[in-house]
Amino acid sequence: MAGAGLAGSLLGVLLSRAGFKVSLYEARPDPRKVGYEEGRSINLALAERGLHALRQAGLEREVMAQAIMMRGRMVHVPGQTPQLQRYGLDDSEVIWSVHRGRLNLAMLDACEAAGANVHFGCAAFNFDEHNKRLRLRDRSGKERSAGYQVLVGADGAGSAIRAAMEMRIDLGEVVEPLGHGYRELEIPPGSNGEFQIEANALHIWPRGRYMCIALPNTERTFTVTLFLPNQGPHPSFATVNDGDKAEAFFAREFADAQPLIPDLxxxxxxxxxxxxxxxxxxxxxxGPHAVLIGDAAHAMVPFHGQGMNCAFEDCTALARQLQQHDDLEQAFSAFEAERLPNAKAIQDMALENYLEMRDRVDDADYILQRQLEQLLAKRHPGRFVPRYSMVSFTRVPYAVAQARGRVQREILIEATRGLDSIEQVDLTALDQRIRAELLPLD
Amino acid sequence: MAGAGLAGSLLGVLLSRAGFKVSLYEARPDPRKVGYEEGRSINLALAERGLHALRQAGLEREVMAQAIMMRGRMVHVPGQTPQLQRYGLDDSEVIWSVHRGRLNLAMLDACEAAGANVHFGCAAFNFDEHNKRLRLRDRSGKERSAGYQVLVGADGAGSAIRAAMEMRIDLGEVVEPLGHGYRELEIPPGSNGEFQIEANALHIWPRGRYMCIALPNTERTFTVTLFLPNQGPHPSFATVNDGDKAEAFFAREFADAQPLIPDLxxxxxxxxxxxxxxxxxxxxxxGPHAVLIGDAAHAMVPFHGQGMNCAFEDCTALARQLQQHDDLEQAFSAFEAERLPNAKAIQDMALENYLEMRDRVDDADYILQRQLEQLLAKRHPGRFVPRYSMVSFTRVPYAVAQARGRVQREILIEATRGLDSIEQVDLTALDQRIRAELLPLD
Known part of the structure; x- marks a missing residue:
C-alpha cells in the first residue's frame, strides 16, 4: 500500500486483522521519530462514520481520550453575544476535535501491532503491473522495488499512484479549485492556562464572502483559520497581503477574536x-492492478469536516469487498460502485457548507428554517433527520443524506416562506406532507 | 525555479546570463555526487532546435563531442538486409544520440558557472503567491521556504508546481495514455569492443502493432527499447509477461537482434x-504567479525524439519574453501564446510517428511516397521540405511544420496513387501544384 497517513494506516489495521500480509510505504519520515509534520491542519472533526471505523479497528477508546467535544457552532456576529447553534438534539449528537498528528501516531502503532510493516522515507512513485512490483524511491534518491498482490493508493491528494494509473488509463480527473485560500493562526491558553473562549464548540465568524473559524485543542489552544478569496478588490489574500494589513483587518472584522491572537x-x-x-x-x-482510497480518490474542501470520516468509510468498505471477492477487479469495482456516488455527494455537500458557514448562519430566514428543522426532527424521529445530522451522526450513505436533504430543504423553505416566527407554521399539514414524502430511515 | 533537469538547467543558464539572479530547487540529489538516476531513458535524440538552444548557452561544442550521429532509420525486416532510410538529403541533415545523464551534468556545471544557485535534495511542493515564497521539503522531510520574484515550474511530467497551480485555477489538464508500454534492454559491445550493429543509425524493427528500436551510446552499446501494447491477446506486456516468454518472443519476432542481447x-x-x-x-x-515549461507543461510520447528539443525551445522563448516584458503576466501570456500551439503540434506529430515507425516504414506505398518526397525536396528546396526535416533540421514553428506537412502529404498520396514506381509520376504537373500550394519557407 502506498501511504501511511490516516486512511492507509486504518486500512492497514483492518486488512492485517483480516489475515492479509500488509506493507505500507510512506514518503515521509516516521512521525514518531521526527515529530509531526508542520503546515497541515492540526485538528480534525471526528464524527460517527469515523468513530465507527475506529471502533472496528479497536482504537475508539484511545482516540476519544484526547478528543474535545464540540456541541455546535458558536456564531460570532459583531455587537452580539456569541450564540451556540447546536449540531444535534443533545450531547449524544456532537462532533469531536482530534489532533491529526496524535491520531496518526496511535493508528501507526495499531497498524504495526496488527502485524503490518510500515516503511518510512520510502516514496512509491510508480508500479509495474506486469511484474507486480511497486517502484519506490528512498530519501537518498535510490530506487528499489517491492512485490505486491493488491495495490492500494492511499497517498493523499497529490497521489503518485494516481498519476501512475493516469499514465495507463483515463481516470477522468477534474480538479475544481475553490478560489479561496486559508491561513492558520492560534489563540493560546489564557494566563491561568484556561481556554480563552468556549471550549466545546466550533467557533465561526461569518462575514458573507469570507469567514474565520476556530477549533479547540487539548493544549487549551484554538487553531484559528481565516478563509478568504484569493483575488479580488473585496477582502482577499491579494488585498490583505501582509501582517500589518491583517492586524487592521482582524481589528475591524473580527474585533472579539483579534485581542486573543498575539503576534497576529x-x-x-x-x-x-x-x-x-x-x-x-x-x-x-x-483493472485488477490498483485502486485509490481517501484523498487520492476524492479530496474535498474541509467545510463539512468529513474528509477523514469519508476516507475511513472507504477503508471499511474496501476491506469488506476484498474479503468478499477473490477476483481483485470485482473487489475494486464493487468498492468503487459503492463509494464513488457517496464521495461525490459529500464533496458537493462540503462545498455547499462553505456558503452556509460564511454567509447563512447569521441570517434570519436560515435561523427560522433551522428552528423548524429541529422541531420537525423531534416530531418525526428517524424520518425527518436534518441533513447535517444524517452526515455527522449516522452512517446513512452520503448520497441518501444528500437526496433526503433536498426534499427536507424544500419542505423547510416552503413552510417558512413569508413567516416571522415558528408559531405561524401549520404543523398539521406539514406532518402529513413529511409522512407522504419521507420514508423512515433504515 | 523548480527542477534542475534539462529544461530547468538550460533556462538557468539563459536567465543568469541575462542578468537574473537564479535559484534552482531540485528534488533529486546532485547527480555529480550520486551518479545518474536509473530507470530513465539514457539516450536522447538531439536535433536542430535543441542544438540551437545549446549554441545560445555556449554548450554546443562540449555536448557534441560526446554525441553519436544518426543518419537515418535502419529498418530491420525479417529475411531482408537492414535498409538505411536517411532522415535528410546528406550528412548535414542528421540527428544526434546524446546521453541524458552526461548532458544534464554538463548543463548543471554551465548553470552554476553562469551564476545560478542549484539546491539539490530540495523538493518544491507548493508556493505562496501572496508572500512570494516557494515551499520546499528537504530529504529529511523538513519544510522551509525561499522567496522568489518569478516562479517557473520545470519539474517534469509529474510537476508539483503544476499540481499547486491546479489548486488555484483550472489548467484544463487532460492526460491521454498511449496504452502501450516499454521495456529497455541492452546490446553490449562486441568481443573487440566494437559496435555490433551500424553505429550511425537509429535501428527500427517495425512489426505493425509493436516495434523495437535501438540507439547507439558512446560506450559502443545500444539501448534497445521494446514497445508493446499493455493489454490484449496479440503480443502485449500482458502475454509476454516473463523472461522466458520474452526470449521466445524475441527469437521469433526480432531474430537478428535476439543473439546480440545477452541475458535478455x-x-x-x-x-x-x-x-x-x-x-x-x-x-x-x-496570472503573474507561476509558469510551466517542458514536460511539466506538455509531456509527450517519445516517437519524434523532440521532447527535449521542444523543452529547449520553451527555454529560449521564455527567457526572451522575460527580457521583453517587465509585467510578468504579460511575459507569461506571450510565452504561452507563442509556445502552446507549437507544443500541441509536436505532441500530435509524435503520436503519428509511432504509427509510422511501427507500421509504415516497411510498407511499399510509404516507401514510394518517401522516394517522391526526397525527389521533390531536391526540386523545390526551401519550399517542399519533408515534415520530418522541418521538425528536425529547422526551427520552423512546429504548428507550421504540421500544417505544411498536411498539404505535402496530400500531394504525395495523390501523386503516387496506383503507381508502382517513381518514374510514372507526372512531375511537371506536380511542380506547378507545389508552386501554387506551398509558399517558400522563411
Missing part, C-alpha cells in the same frame, strides 16, 4: 496561504 | 515496464 501580523507573514480544491475522478481503479 | 530474459524480468502518455493543458500560467 507576525504569524500571518510567516505562514503560507493554503489552497482548497475538489478532486473528482470518474474511476478509482485500474 | 533476466533483464526483461528485472526492469520495469514504463508507460507513455501525452499531457495536455489549456493554460500554462497562473
Amino acid at each position: 501580523g507576525l504569524h500571518f507573514d510567516e505562514r503560507p496561504v493554503g489552497q482548497l480544491a475538489t478532486l473528482r475522478l470518474r474511476r478509482w481503479h485500474y | 530474459g533476466l533483464h526483461f524480468d528485472e526492469r520495469p515496464v514504463g508507460q507513455l502518455a501525452t499531457l495536455r493543458l489549456r493554460r500554462w500560467h497562473y
